[in-house]
Amino acid sequence: MKNNLFEHIPEELPEELFETLQESGGVKIERIVSRGHTTAIGEWYDQSWDEWVILLSGSAVLEFDGERASVTLHAGDYLMLPSGCRHRVAWTEPDVDSIWLAVHISL
Template structure:
């Protein structure tokens, strides 16, 4: 079965919508769709995260540094690094692919 990251995107007014695409051993992959009004939640995760902005433009705060991402840009965020999304584009909406790498298996 094949799927498409751009199909069936939800309508959201605020924040982000998360969809888990794959969970295998210590890796979890998710699609994230951002509204143009991010909630600015502070993330400080136990797992490493590699994130790629597939479409749109975004501004992130990562451990005191402001980072601008445009379509195709990616960033590795080590575990324990505080970060948040501070700005996101309206058109196109920001669509992300996030790969979470846990220190141990997360299979149930």
């Protein structure tokens, strides 16, 4: 069945949207839609698996725990977040859908 990453996004988005697109073995592919959403201050994602993420539309800023500098992402930018890399979403555009494609790898 054909789908489109840019379709079926709710008009109202009170919380960030997480949607699993495919999962098999140790790999999960997820669509995330942010519209001004951030990770709460003081909270960090601290995963026991690797995550490769690409921002397909919009803009975002990721912060990292420790001395690593923040990263600003624009459409087309991607990066690998190795397991144990404590990070948070510090900013996403408030009036634009920032659409992420995340590949979680726990082999």
